[in-house]
Amino acid sequence: MAKATQKQVLGRGLSALLKDPENDIKTASDKNADKVVGNIVELDLVAIEVNPFQPRSNFNDEALHELASSIRELGVIQPITVRKLEFNKYQLVSGERRFRASKLIGLETIPAYIRIANDQESLEMALVENIQRQDLDPIEIALSYQRLIDEIQLTQEKMSERVGKKRSTITNYLRLLRLDPIIQTGIRDGFLSMGHGRALVNIDKKDDQLSLYEQIISENLSVRDTEKAVKEYQNPSTSQKETTPKTAKTPGFIENSLNDFNSYLSVKVEAKATDKGKGKLTIPFNSKEDFERIKKLILGE
Known part of the structure; x- marks a missing residue:
């Protein structure tokens, strides 16, 4: 705890350095860059903008207020990460919940790690760090993987190395994006689990996906029940043979x-x-x- 406090005191001194126009650091090779990059710096919250590449779109209000209460009592324990845009202007790379919670209770500064990165590097850092550190829902994770493929041109093999996940795990997340948008919303809102989604994605027709989705909700089907229902959908003749009793001939x-x-x-x-x-x-x-x-x-x- 003493080391963290010492670093944050040092961060206040570095904050003053960053506000000096004569010490405007733009690249890692600039004078005094080594004093700032990789160290904890106290930054003004008004000097930080949110990251447009942030994969998280849902922020639970109750959880955010709980975090704000914790920060009010203990301070920001884990610094956020930002990238430098221009003189005394920064953009979030990770830590938006801490950033929002700090603003919620009226803090003026926040401890931060400063990175120097271009847009593509910032996007990659934001996506990878959020996948690894944040409690994203399955659809947000799937969208993050898809953006790494589309915008960074990462293959699933390379992505597996970067995020430390098996390729099969990444594939299972990406397959969720084949679900009807209504079902994707159901997963994001917690009505369905990823297991339900993985079963439903085996049905190609969106209308049939939605019919079974409604059945899952109305009958509170488990993942196993859903897998069975999907199997019956795929093999209706077999299912009918199993469920239709044989008509006995009257003696x-x-x-x-x-x-x-x-x-x-x-x-x-x-x-x-x-x-x-x-x-x-x-x-x-x-x-x-x-x-x-x-x-x-x-x-x-």
Whole structure:
């Protein structure tokens, strides 16, 4: 704790250095750059802008207020990371929650690591650092991976090395982007897990994805139930064979007697029986009076 405090005191001195126009540091080779880059510097919050490359788009208000309360009591324990844009102007690379929470409680400065990077490097740093450090939802992670592919031209192999994830894990996240946008929103809002999404993505038609999505929500299906439902969707004939009971043929001795029952009781009696002769009779009635009539006929009252 003493070292952190000492560094932040030093950071206040470096902050003054950065505000001196004669010491405007633009590249890592500039004078005094070695004193700033890689060290903790106290920066004015008003001198920092949010990162347009930030992959996180949802910030939970309750969690943000809890973080703000913690910062009010203990201060910002983990410095944010920024990149220098121009004289006394910086842009967030990572730490937007800490940045927002600090502004929420009216702090004027925040401890920060300063990086010197171009737009492409900043995008890559923001995406990689957020994937590794932030509690992004599965869709935000998938979008971050897709941006690394589209904008940085990283292959899945290279991405695997950069973020420390297996290629198969990256592929599973990217496949979620094939889901209907409504389902993606459901995952982001916590109605579905990534496991549900991985099962649903095996259905190609978006309308059918949505039908099953509605079933998952209404019936509170587990991931295993969803996987089973997807399997039944893909193999409907097999599913029908498994669920449709076989129609048993009525034995002859019953068929020969049904007409007698029908005539005697004046109703259509139904009968079911196994090959061994075990079964049941079903005698319908239309009212209480009809029931009493049949009862008298059967009991001989």
